[in-house]
Amino acid sequence: MSKELFSQLLYLDCGGLLLSSVLMLWRRQLGALITMLTAQGLLLSCLATLLGTQVGGTELYVVAAGILVLKAGVLPTVLRRVLAESRTARETQPLVNVPASLLSAAVLTLVAYGVSQPLVELDPTPATHAAPVGIAMVLLGFFVLVTRRRALSQVAGFLLLDNGIAATAFLVTAGVPLIVELAVSMDLLLVVLILQVLTARLRAEFGDVDIDELRGLRDR
Amino acid sequence: MTWSIPWSVAGAALQVLLIVAGAPVLVAVMRQVRARLEGRAGAGLAQPWRDLSKQLRKEPIAPDGSTVVFTAAPAVVVSSTLLIAAAAPFVATTSPLDRTADLYAVVSLLLVGSVAVALAGLDTGSAFGGMGSSRTMTVAALAEPTLLVAGFALSVRVGSSNLGSLVEHAQRSPSAILSPAALLAAVALWIVVVAEAGRLPVDNPATHLELTMMHEATILEYAGRDLALMELGSAMRLAILLGLWGNLFLPWGVATAAGPATLALGAVVCVVKIALLGVVLAASEVFMAKWRLFRIPELLAGSFLFGVLAVSSSFFLA
Numbered sequence: 239m240s241k242e243l244f245s246q247l248l249y250l251d252c253g254g255l256l257l258s259s260v261l262m263l264w265r266r267q268l269g270a271l272i273t274m275l276t277a278q279g280l281l282l283s284c285l286a287t288l289l290g291t292q293v294g295g296t297e298l299y300v301v302a303a304g305i306l307v308l309k310a311g312v313l314p315t316v317l318r319r320v321l322a323e324s325r326t327a328r329e330t331q332p333l334v335n336v337p338a339s340l341l342s343a344a345v346l347t348l349v350a351y352g353v354s355q356p357l358v359e360l361d362p363t364p365a366t367h368a369a370p371v372g373i374a375m376v377l378l379g380f381f382v383l384v385t386r387r388r389a390l391s392q393v394a395g396f397l398l399l400d401n402g403i404a405a406t407a408f409l410v411t412a413g414v415p416l417i418v419e420l421a422v423s424m425d426l427l428l429v430v431l432i433l434q435v436l437t438a439r440l441r442a443e444f445g446d447v448d449i450d451e452l453r454g455l456r457d458r
Numbered sequence: 459m460t461w462s463i464p465w466s467v468a469g470a471a472l473q474v475l476l477i478v479a480g481a482p483v484l485v486a487v488m489r490q491v492r493a494r495l496e497g498r499a500g501a502g503l504a505q506p507w508r509d510l511s512k513q514l515r516k517e518p519i520a521p522d523g524s525t526v527v528f529t530a531a532p533a534v535v536v537s538s539t540l541l542i543a544a545a546a547p548f549v550a551t552t553s554p555l556d557r558t559a560d561l562y563a564v565v566s567l568l569l570v571g572s573v574a575v576a577l578a579g580l581d582t583g584s585a586f587g588g589m590g591s592s593r594t595m596t597v598a599a600l601a602e603p604t605l606l607v608a609g610f611a612l613s614v615r616v617g618s619s620n621l622g623s624l625v626e627h628a629q630r631s632p633s634a635i636l637s638p639a640a641l642l643a644a645v646a647l648w649i650v651v652v653a654e655a656g657r658l659p660v661d662n663p664a665t666h667l668e669l670t671m672m673h674e675a676t677i678l679e680y681a682g683r684d685l686a687l688m689e690l691g692s693a694m695r696l697a698i699l700l701g702l703w704g705n706l707f708l709p710w711g712v713a714t715a716a717g718p719a720t721l722a723l724g725a726v727v728c729v730v731k732i733a734l735l736g737v738v739l740a741a742s743e744v745f746m747a748k749w750r751l752f753r754i755p756e757l758l759a760g761s762f763l764f765g766v767l768a769v770s771s772s773f774f775l776a
Contacts, residue, residue, distance in 0.1 A: 246636070249771075253638035256767060264760055337759035344766040351770050358774075370774060 239291050245364040248288055252371040254281045255405060256347070259378045259398055263339045268324075271394040272317045278401045279309030285408055289365065293412050301419050305404070308423050313397065313430055320390060320434050324441070333385040343378055350374035357410065369409045375402030389437050393430065400426055461552050465716035469550035472725055477543040477701075480729060481693035482506035484700075487733055488740035489664075495744045506693065510686045518682035524581050531578035532680070532687035538567045538574075539694040548701045549724040550713040551622035561609040561619040564702075565602060568654065571695060572598040575688075579676030586668045590675025593751065597660060597672070600758035601653045607765035608643040608650070612706060614772040615639075621702070628709040635707060639772035642764045644707045649761035651703050655696040657739060659749040660757070670748060697732055700739070704731040 258274045258281070265271065283306040290298030334342065350373040358366050379399030383392050404422075461469070486503045493500030520528055545558035553559060558567075572594060579591035613619040615634060616627040627634070634640060653660045661672040668675060677688045705712055711727025713720040749757070 246633075249638050253641070253771065260760075260763060260767070264756070336756045340756070340759040340763045344763045347767060347770060351774050367774065370770075 241364070244288065244292060248285070248364055248368060251281055251285050251288065252368040252405075252409075255285075255401075256371050256374060259375045259402075260340070260343055262382060262394065262398060263343050263378065264336060266336070268321055268388065268390050268394075269318075271391060272314050272321065275317070275394060275397055275401075276310050276314045278398070279305060279311075279314070282309060282401060282404055282408070285405065289408055289412055292365075297416050301416060304419065304423060308427065309397075309401065312427065316430055316434055317390065317393065320393075320437055323438065324390065332387060332391075339381065339385060342381060346377040346381060347374045350377055365409050365412060369406060372402050372404075372406030372409050375399075375405055378402070389433070389440070393433050397426075397430070461550075461716040463554065465721075466550070466552055466554045469713065469716075469721055469724075470544045470553045470555065472721060473548045473550070473553075473728075474540060474543045476549065476725060476729065477694055477697050478540070478690075480732070481690065481697040482510060484697050484732060484736050485693045488736045491737050491740040492744055495741060506689075510690060513681075513686035513689070514683055516682040518680075518684045521582050521584070521679050523583055524679075528578050528581040528679075529684070531574045531581075532684045532691065534574040535571045535691035536687050536694070538571045539691055539698060542567050542698050543694065546698070546702060547622045547625045547705055547712060548698075548728050549721060550716075551625050553622075556620070556622070559621045561613060561621055561624075562606065564621065565605045565609070568605075568695070569598065569602055571691065572654070575673070575676050582679045584679065586671070586675045586678050589669075590672055590678070593661075593672045594676060596751075597653050597754060597758065600755060600762065601650045604646050604650050604758065604762045604765045605654075607762065607769055608646040611639050611643045611765065611768035611772045614769070621706075625705050625709045625712050626714055628706065629712065629714065637771075639768045640707070642768035642771065644703075646761045646764035646768060647703055647706070649757060649764075651699040652739070653754075653758060653761075655699050656692070657696075658743040658746045660754055662748045665748070696736075700732045700735045701728060704728075704735050 255278060258277045262271055262274045265274070283302040286298050286302035286305060290296075290302065332339065347370075351370040354370045354373050357369055360366075376399055379395050379397075379402050382395030382398055384395075386392055386395060400422075483503060483506070485506050486501075489505075490500040490503065541555075541558065542564055545553050545555040546564055547553070547559065557563070576591040576594045576598075579587035579594070581587075609619065609624075612624050616623050618624075652658075656663055656673040662670060663673070665671055665674060668678070671678070673692065677685065680688055705728075708731060711724060711731070713724030
């Protein structure tokens with residue numbers, strides 16, 4: 239694969255990652271958030287495969303397959319099961335409304351580009367030039383986590399944050415060791431399963447999972 | 459690349475003629491496509507010109523208490539649009555008004571037209587005019603920065619914001635159109651084209667319910683010659699916006715060298731491109747309903763975000 243084709247495909251892939259993160263701030267339907275997470279899992283495994291063609295060796299291909307199974311298969315299935323049991327299918331009344339959050343996403347992306355310039359200058363290769371995309375995904379994941387009310391949206395924000403960390407790791411260091419990736423994936427799966435159980439218990443106890451509604455004490 | 463004066467004047471005159479004569483035909487084509495897709499026969503390709511000639515025969519009326527703002531607005535809209543039609547690259551990449559072909563000048567001229575329409579709506583003193591004006595200004599306030607930012611993203615690589623240079627650069631290196639910056643700018647500019655031309659999902663051009671009107675509400679009080687000029691102006695703005703989008707992202711066929719053959723080819727390709735983009739827009743409108751007003755700032759904020767991402771990727775991603 240030639241250098242130009244590799245850079246073009248890499249930048250298209252990173253553009254897709256950034257676009258799906260932005261769409262997670264835009265869409266209100268919770269099902270659309272899960273679709274975006276699935277798309278990001280696919281794009282991340284494509285990213286790992288692309289980097290594997292440049293670096294050589296089979297480790298990155300195994301990591302790509304693992305990411306495909308976990309982030310594009312298992313986690314969206316678990317989240318869709320949570321969504322199927324919940325009453326409402328859309329995010330209502332986020333703390334920051336949609337136009338303001340889109341404009342904040344623009345500011346956060348510019349911050350990510352500014353902050354990662356010293357990182358890029360350490361080793362200017364095509365992959366590190368796209369590192370700001372990973373940092374922007376981390377910041378956008380924090381933003382979704384902080385400004386959304388529904389538990390499922392907050393879980394989606396947390397997963398976006400983790401996707402951003404994985405993307406940054408791939409772009410800056412050309413892959414993480416297999417054992418680190420396995421450990422992180424195991425932690426992630428445990429967290430999501432615990433959150434699913436917790437959400438189910440919350441709904442059974444209080445009848446809703448709107449975090450703001452859980453402020454008052456209830457007498458049952 | 460500068461042409462000799464007669465050829466550049468010929469190119470500009472050809473552009474103006476095509477856009478003035480062809481804009482109502484473009485509106486007719488879009489209405490006909492919508493009609494056929496909805497199972498109706500449609501009114502035919504000459505209907506907008508028939509409407510315009512009927513309106514020109516009628517008496518223009520101004521409401522009580524309206525000032526020169528109301529009567530001057532149609533002239534301002536049509537003249538600013540004619541200036542863009544003469545200056546911007548539609549048939550040829552250079553024109554005798556080369557300084558006016560700058561991106562920022564074209565965006566300002568578009569804004570002059572929008573502001574004139576909004577002020578005329580306010581000047582009528584009626585409730586519907588005021589409502590239409592406030593909605594028009596909401597859309598314009600969010601769409602103009604997106605135009606500027608997305609145009610800036612395209613001009614970073616070229617080093618100049620002259621629209622003719624942008625089209626020539628895109629013709630010379632077609633792979634630049636597939637870069638993330640150009641793709642994001644294309645999406646952002648398409649949303650702005652839909653918003654500025656008042657098409658679905660931002661504004662329904664065929665609505666007759668006053669509470670859903672945006673552009674129609676501001677021209678509700680016009681009659682006769684003024685109404686004909688306003689309708690011609692909005693049709694020309696649609697043709698110009700589609701032509702600019704087509705030439706920035708599908709630049710093949712625009713004349714870069716002077717000569718009768720290249721100008722003729724440029725004219726034919728320009729007409730075909732604008733007609734095709736109009737057909738795509740009309741066909742996509744069949745599947746959409748007008749969005750509620752509070753969702754339109756979301757759409758325009760999203761397109762502004764795409765513009766900002768286009769600028770940052772053109773700076774940071776080579």
